[in-house]
């Protein structure tokens with residue numbers, strides 16, 4: 001098979017591969033970019049594998065950077081762009097189920113491809129678009145099948161994360177998992193506990209954002225992989241319910257995915273959200289966004305949307321909550337439009353500050369000042385007082401008199 005028209009991302013890299021070949025070595029595009037090109041999907045990065053050893057690559061090209069030379073990876077700098085090339089290699093050891101104890105450089109493409117995870121990821125492509133398919137990856141692409149290269153058990157012992165990758169690809173590509181590969185996952189799921197949570201999280205997030213998360217979640221549950229992920233052990237029923245959602249089109253980013261998950265698991269309290277997401281090693285920024293969005297989502301559910309709540313949540317959290325409300329088929333008004341119509345969107349937009357209150361309303365710095373400022377803010381956001389200094393000063397005096 002030959003791909004006639006390569007995606008433009010490959011074009012500037014072709015002369016690099018040609019140059020390696022002219023020096024007497026082999027060089028191929030490998031990995032996800034080849035798979036996705038054959039599927040007609042967009043590609044985002046390219047990987048190059050070569051029979052040349054790192055020292056040989058460095059002799060061919062003037063400018064290189066040793067980005068991971070002990071693993072065989074050298075970056076070639078060509079016309080200002082970096083191309084990472086990795087020498088064909090075999091790996092051995094894997095005593096920790098995630099990294100090889102030893103990497104050996106080899107000259108044979110087959111030896112390199114046979115240590116890769118799935119047949120659809122073990123295709124190689126020459127610079128002219130010719131596909132090298134040594135493990136029937138093309139057949140599996142046609143059959144929509146995720147199948148381990150060779151013995152699944154060996155592949156999963158080499159890197160236990162591959163079990164999560166299998167269910168992620170099932171969701172991402174809407175493919176089935178080959179029965180022997182699925183059995184391999186069922187038998188070795190526990191090895192996932194050896195893998196860093198950060199790496200599991202990346203795959204799980206990609207699963208939830210695939211074109212068919214239902215399929216990925218079904219495998220995640222039937223293979224018992226969920227048992228070895230943080231904090232999911234006791235949520236089988238809720239995960240089944242989540243997987244039964246038919247339309248996932250409104251879940252478009254990580255925040256929406258995690259909010260949908262937490263809402264399904266009924267983990268809705270602010271500190272419960274934080275502790276759950278921290279166990280998944282998610283960032284503080286994402287945790288804060290999901291917490292704000294959950295407040296909005298619960299208000300949608302209870303039909304208790306208030307201007308001040310929208311103001312506190314902010315546009316991004318409102319959008320996140322609206323998408324998940326869509327997913328959950330919760331009726332709701334256009335919250336973004338409501339938010340856009342608020343008189344102000346930031347504390348600093350208030351037409352008065354503490355200094356003005358001290359000067360004109362004879363308030364002393366202290367707790368009362370903070371309280372009055374908060375009350376003024378709420379009145380403006382709720383549209384009860386115009387956001388103008390004289391009106392706000394008057395209101396401040398009234399508030400102080402009322403105590």
Ligand SMILES: Nc1ccn([C@@H]2O[C@H](COP(=O)(O)OP(=O)(O)OP(=O)(O)O)[C@@H](O)[C@H]2O)c(=O)n1
Pocket residue numbers: 030031032033047115116117118121122159161162165
């Ligand atoms: N645990 C892993 C990770 C990667 N690979 C191999 O390395 C390639 C590149 O891996 P990566 O960039 O992580 O994933 P992609 O397959 O490219 O998929 P995507 O870009 O969609 O994540 C894979 O195709 C596969 O051949 C592997 O065998 N085992």
